[in-house]
Amino acid sequence: MTTAIELAGLGRAYGERVALRDVTLTLEAGRTLVVFGPNGAGKSTLLRILATLLRPTAGTVRVLGCALPREAWRARGRIGLLGHDPMLYRELSARQNLRYHARLHGVAPERVDELLDAVGLGARADDPVSTYSRGMVQRAAAARAVLHDPELLLLDEPRANLDPAAAAALEPLLAGPPQRPRTRVVTSHDPAGGLAEADVALGLRAGRPALLAPAAEVTVDEIGALYR
Amino acid sequence: MRVLAALLRKELRLELRTLESVPGMILFGVTIFVVFHFGLDRASVEGDLAAGILVVTILFAGMLGLNRLYVADEEQGGFDGFLLAPVDRTWLFVAKAGALFAYLVALELVAVPAFALLLLEPGLGQALPELLLVLALLNAGFAIIAALVGAIAVRTRARDLLGPLIALPLLIPVVIGAARLLEPLLREGGAGGLDATWLAILGLYDLVFGLLSIAVFDPLLED
Amino acid sequence: MHGKGLRGLSVATIVVLVGAFAIAAFYAPLDADQGFRQKIFYLHVPLAIVSLVGFIVGGLLAVQHLRSRASIWDLRSYVAIHISLILGVAVLVTGAIWAKTSWGVWWLWDEPTLVSFLIVFLLYATYTPMRFAIEDPERQARYASVFAIAGGAFVPICFGAVRAQEQEVHPQTFGSGELPGPMWLTFLVSLAGMALLFATLYRFEIETKLTRGRLRALRRRLLDDDAPVQRRSAAPTI
Numbered sequence: 291m292t293t294a295i296e297l298a299g300l301g302r303a304y305g306e307r308v309a310l311r312d313v314t315l316t317l318e319a320g321r322t323l324v325v326f327g328p329n330g331a332g333k334s335t336l337l338r339i340l341a342t343l344l345r346p347t348a349g350t351v352r353v354l355g356c357a358l359p360r361e362a363w364r365a366r367g368r369i370g371l372l373g374h375d376p377m378l379y380r381e382l383s384a385r386q387n388l389r390y391h392a393r394l395h396g397v398a399p400e401r402v403d404e405l406l407d408a409v410g411l412g413a414r415a416d417d418p419v420s421t422y423s424r425g426m427v428q429r430a431a432a433a434r435a436v437l438h439d440p441e442l443l444l445l446d447e448p449r450a451n452l453d454p455a456a457a458a459a460l461e462p463l464l465a466g467p468p469q470r471p472r473t474r475v476v477t478s479h480d481p482a483g484g485l486a487e488a489d490v491a492l493g494l495r496a497g498r499p500a501l502l503a504p505a506a507e508v509t510v511d512e513i514g515a516l517y518r
Numbered sequence: 519m520r521v522l523a524a525l526l527r528k529e530l531r532l533e534l535r536t537l538e539s540v541p542g543m544i545l546f547g548v549t550i551f552v553v554f555h556f557g558l559d560r561a562s563v564e565g566d567l568a569a570g571i572l573v574v575t576i577l578f579a580g581m582l583g584l585n586r587l588y589v590a591d592e593e594q595g596g597f598d599g600f601l602l603a604p605v606d607r608t609w610l611f612v613a614k615a616g617a618l619f620a621y622l623v624a625l626e627l628v629a630v631p632a633f634a635l636l637l638l639e640p641g642l643g644q645a646l647p648e649l650l651l652v653l654a655l656l657n658a659g660f661a662i663i664a665a666l667v668g669a670i671a672v673r674t675r676a677r678d679l680l681g682p683l684i685a686l687p688l689l690i691p692v693v694i695g696a697a698r699l700l701e702p703l704l705r706e707g708g709a710g711g712l713d714a715t716w717l718a719i720l721g722l723y724d725l726v727f728g729l730l731s732i733a734v735f736d737p738l739l740e741d
Numbered sequence: 742m743h744g745k746g747l748r749g750l751s752v753a754t755i756v757v758l759v760g761a762f763a764i765a766a767f768y769a770p771l772d773a774d775q776g777f778r779q780k781i782f783y784l785h786v787p788l789a790i791v792s793l794v795g796f797i798v799g800g801l802l803a804v805q806h807l808r809s810r811a812s813i814w815d816l817r818s819y820v821a822i823h824i825s826l827i828l829g830v831a832v833l834v835t836g837a838i839w840a841k842t843s844w845g846v847w848w849l850w851d852e853p854t855l856v857s858f859l860i861v862f863l864l865y866a867t868y869t870p871m872r873f874a875i876e877d878p879e880r881q882a883r884y885a886s887v888f889a890i891a892g893g894a895f896v897p898i899c900f901g902a903v904r905a906q907e908q909e910v911h912p913q914t915f916g917s918g919e920l921p922g923p924m925w926l927t928f929l930v931s932l933a934g935m936a937l938l939f940a941t942l943y944r945f946e947i948e949t950k951l952t953r954g955r956l957r958a959l960r961r962r963l964l965d966d967d968a969p970v971q972r973r974s975a976a977p978t979i
Contacts, residue, residue: 305878367604377595381535393524394603674874687864691902
């Protein structure tokens, strides 16, 4: 087993406001880390650091064997991010958006059509994203996040705008092929559902890790306590 | 080059879809000519006055383009989407400057004939190739400064104010150079030639700020 | 221990500046055309030179900031530009006074140095508002550094372009080489005084900001998370 993520004393401050501090953990490749915590606990900050979009202000980060931020350029293109922001241009269609990202990542255009069908957008793929429902936007964004078949997938509340059926339909795409499952970091507000898919659970409270354990050893109540 | 083509295609497609920049720039430019007509109370202009009006009009109309240049990327996650891709960040600067250059050309395709029609006494025919060369250098200078300053301004509050405020002083050498070069071209009764010194200054300015912008652009994209 | 040498620097500044003004007033010969009014030259020109050099130094310090990402370099760059901007106001005022006394007008577009200085000043006048308009201090520092580098490179280019324009109209005959010896000496002493003034103000502001930063850090450590977060500011926080 190789190590996908290695954090030691990771911290991030915005001036004097500390968003994240003292996060130390390792995650094996192919495992899923679920991050729990109330809004503002630092979940999105953690994801943005792992995505190489944000420089840490303390500690060290290794993602996919690359030390951030120095070797970020080597990790980029192997990481997918599905955040609150769909990162789609509203005036362009889903197909145009995905084609654009495919060109940036050097992915064949056929993969775009394939993915659009897989997320059930085939029929509406040529309409502007601004005409989509929130669920459709989320599906298009999920297709964008896995377009380049990333080894590490970062998901910020991926099911927020999805009905259960759509969420289930996306699952194989986000999980990756069974023989080579993706490493995933997922943020969640749903203790039971989150624990069910987690290998490792991390609880954040005001930027500090309040809980870090294998998911099997964590109870739903312990997660619930983070929000109190 | 694959990346540059992808970025440029996205830029132009977005502009074609939204028409947020170019039509506004054109309308603004033609309106400024009308404003100059009444402000100066002149039916026709030539020489240095004509050169000044043309350069100032392109500059001010271009400011609309500067203000819109990065707004879609800032508001719709385009920066993050680009940063996640394993590509050189400099391409974004080149693509933005290229897109703005294209918008300025579109503006001038309408505004310059309109200028000839509404205000310019000597007509454009007498030194058209030289005129196009000077406009190209002016556009390049504007596009470079705007692509740099726009990236700074878009992530500030009050970006529509800061963009032009920072860009205008930086553009003054371009204004001086372009106006000096255009003056003999727009003179009544036969165009004069291009001044090699001013051509060199304008070209050098474009080159120096182009390289400088590329050197300092990357830090603007990080979060 | 901080602020070491600040006292000596301050004293040296006062001595050299007062000395410079004294020899400008009593030793330097009266100008043939302009008489006593020309003496403002010993105030205006050194101020302008020091201010412009300060802008360029601010750009070089910003290069260091982007390389190292250490906020101390951003602070240094900020302070250099900040003081240059303040001196810049004095440059424009003394320049206008000089223009009024020598040529009878408050402003002269034919004077390329004055015009270039105005353009540079207008550019840097947006530096502080730009900083203030960016909330995240880290991003503020980065953007300010990009601004400072572009601005620093712009200073000589702007002077070159404006001077080239003016030379077409009427060539400059007043070159520094034609200055008589005593005038030169007075000018150099004034320049040294202004440079010392800049250095003193620079050191003073840096030390103030650093001390304030340390005070805040101590208070934060005492009060932990209860310490108030600093209000948004255009100045770098250390």
